[in-house]
Amino acid sequence: xxxxxxxxxxxxxxxxxxxxxxxxxxxxxxxxxxxxxxxxxxxxxxxxxxxxxxxxxxxxxxxxxxxxxxxxxxxxxxxxxxxxxxxxxxxxxxxxxxxxxxxxxxxxxxxxxxxxxxxxxxxxxxxxxxxxxxxxxxxxxxxxxxxxxxxxxxxxxxxxxxxxxxxxxxxxxxxxxxxxxxxxxxxxxxxxxxxxxxxxxxxxxxxxxxxxxxxxxxxxxxxxxxxxxxxxxxxxxxxxxx
Amino acid sequence: xxxxxxxxxxxxxxxxxxxxxxxxxxxxxxxxxxxxxxxxxxxxxxxxxxxxxxxxxxxxxxxxxxxxxxxxxxxxxxxxxxxxxxxxxxxxxxxxxxxxx
Numbered sequence: 212x213x214x215x216x217x218x219x220x221x222x223x224x225x226x227x228x229x230x231x232x233x234x235x236x237x238x239x240x241x242x243x244x245x246x247x248x249x250x251x252x253x254x255x256x257x258x259x260x261x262x263x264x265x266x267x268x269x270x271x272x273x274x275x276x277x278x279x280x281x282x283x284x285x286x287x288x289x290x291x292x293x294x295x296x297x298x299x300x301x302x303x304x305x306x307x308x309x310x311x312x313x314x315x316x317x318x319x320x321x322x323x324x325x326x327x328x329x330x331x332x333x334x335x336x337x338x339x340x341x342x343x344x345x346x347x348x349x350x351x352x353x354x355x356x357x358x359x360x361x362x363x364x365x366x367x368x369x370x371x372x373x374x375x376x377x378x379x380x381x382x383x384x385x386x387x388x389x390x391x392x393x394x395x396x397x398x399x400x401x402x403x404x405x406x407x408x409x410x411x412x413x414x415x416x417x418x419x420x421x422x423x424x425x426x427x428x429x430x431x432x433x434x435x436x437x438x439x440x441x442x443x444x445x446x447x448x449x450x451x452x453x
Numbered sequence: 454x455x456x457x458x459x460x461x462x463x464x465x466x467x468x469x470x471x472x473x474x475x476x477x478x479x480x481x482x483x484x485x486x487x488x489x490x491x492x493x494x495x496x497x498x499x500x501x502x503x504x505x506x507x508x509x510x511x512x513x514x515x516x517x518x519x520x521x522x523x524x525x526x527x528x529x530x531x532x533x534x535x536x537x538x539x540x541x542x543x544x545x546x547x548x549x550x551x552x553x554x
Contacts, residue, residue, distance in 0.1 A: 234540035259458055266466030276465050286464055293468040299500065300473045306493045308480035317478075324474035329504060334536070336497045378513050379548040382522045385509040386529075386543030388501040393530035395498070402498055409502035417507050431503050439499045443491035 221345045228349020235330045235350065236357030238383035242270055243358045244372060247365015249274065253281045257366040264362040268328050268355060271427065272297045299431050303332040310335065310342040319344045326351040330384055333391045401446050409438055513547045517554040522546045 219227070243264060250260035255277075267273050275296045279289050304327050311319065326335070326347045331354060335347045372380075396403035416422045416430055425433070484490050509526075510519040522543040529542040 231536050234537050237544075238540070255458060259462065262459075263462050263466075266462065267469050269469060272465075272469055276462075279465075280458060280461050284461075289461060289464050290468050293465045294472060297469050297472050300469070301476060302496060302500070304473050304476035305480060306496045308477045309484060309490070309493055311477070313481050313483060320477045320481075321474065324470065324477045327473040329501070333497060333501050374514075375548060375551060378518075378551055379544045381512040382509060382519065382526075382543045382547050383540045385505050385512060386522070386526045386540035387536055388505045389523075389526040389530040389543075390534060390536040390539035392498050392501050392505075393527060394534040397531055402495075405495060405498055406502045409499045410506035413503040414507045427504075427508070431500055434503045435496055435500045438503075439492050439495035442495045442499070443488050446491070447487050448491040448494045 219343070221343060224343045224346040225349040228346040228351075229353050230349075231334055232350040232353030234383050234387050235334075235354040237380050238330070238387070239354055240357040240361040241372070241377045241380035241383070243361030244365040244377065246270065246273055246277075247362040247367075248369055249277050249365075250362065251366045251369070253277050255280075255366060257363045260366045261359050261363040264359045265355065268325070268358060269297055269300075295429070296426070298429075299329075299435070300327050300332075302432065302435060303327050303329075303336075306336055307332060307342070310338065311344065312341050315344070323347055328354070330354065330387060333388060337391050337395075401442075405438065405442055409434060412438065514551060515554040518547045518550045521550045 246264070247257075247260055250263070255263070263273055263276060267276065272293065275292055276289075279292055284292070304324060307323065307327065311323065323335075323344045326332075331347060331350050334350055335342050338346065392402075392406050396406045412434055413430065416425065416434070422430075484493070506523070509523050510516050513519050513522070525546040526539055526543040529539045533539065
């Protein structure tokens with residue numbers, strides 16, 4: 212499987228992307244329902260909320276956007292808050308820039324940029340060798356369909372999902388994260404150590420008095436810089452596998 | 454009010470897109486600095502681990518359902534690793550345990 216992944220055709224990558232997008236779509240659908248309900252409370256129409264989800268594709272980022280719109284914030288405040296809440300995407304795009312062939316047509320850079328969310332990034336960066344962006348587009352197509360429809364439906368009808376269903380779907384995204392980080396952790400004990408340490412420190416941050424008041428977006432940025440930074444210093448990656 | 458909502462959305466959509474676009478647009482060559490390369494290699498593992506725990510505990514209606522989903526998810530990812538299988542296992546775990554907790 213790992214050997215053949217490098218010789219897969221574009222069509223096969225796209226199909227794999229569509230399939231891998233299904234669990235993301237489910238998770239997004241559940242989360243974006245809540246987002247739609249919040250958008251409705253701010254007074255947005257279903258079309259405005261749909262547009263917001265299509266354009267931003269970010270959970271925390273969109274909740275922040277709703278708060279800003281509701282409070283009648285000015286343009287500068289909107290730009291500043293959007294940058295701070297979504298800064299982790301800068302890191303993800305930086306990591307992803309190294310997964311694209313350097314001579315790839317520039318249109319793929321513009322398109323891939325649109326696809327950088329926590330989940331889609333996680334899948335795309337985990338591919339062996341260079342990333343065929345068509346895979347990312349496949350995931351995004353399915354995921355964003357769930358994300359935008361969920362938001363619009365949230366505005367239109369409120370929460371039509373029974374509680375047990377949305378409750379069960381709420382952990383879908385975390386299951387995906389585990390599927391991305393645990394298999395490499397099994398093969399490489401240093402990565403395993405890193406994953407365990409990251410979870411432990413993240414847990415500490417949620418318990419300790421001052422640290423627990425840090426927003427989750429910032430927590431991700433701070434811990435990523437510190438832990439991945441230290442890891443790169445302690446154990447530099449020897450050989451590029453690509 | 455409507456015009457200002459569209460204007461606000463446009464501002465934030467452009468801002469968030471720029472955050473995602475700029476690194477992809479300007480970092481076209483392969484980074485040769487060894488530390489930076491290693492750092493970027495470790496980024497996804499740290500980021501996703503930090504985002505998963507302890508957040509998974511508070512995602513569903515009960516901490517115990519979340520904990521059960523975490524354990525099942527870890528086992529499924531360790532022994533199977535298929536994205537869809539792991540995600541569904543976590544969902545089913547919450548579904549079943551939510552009748553208990």
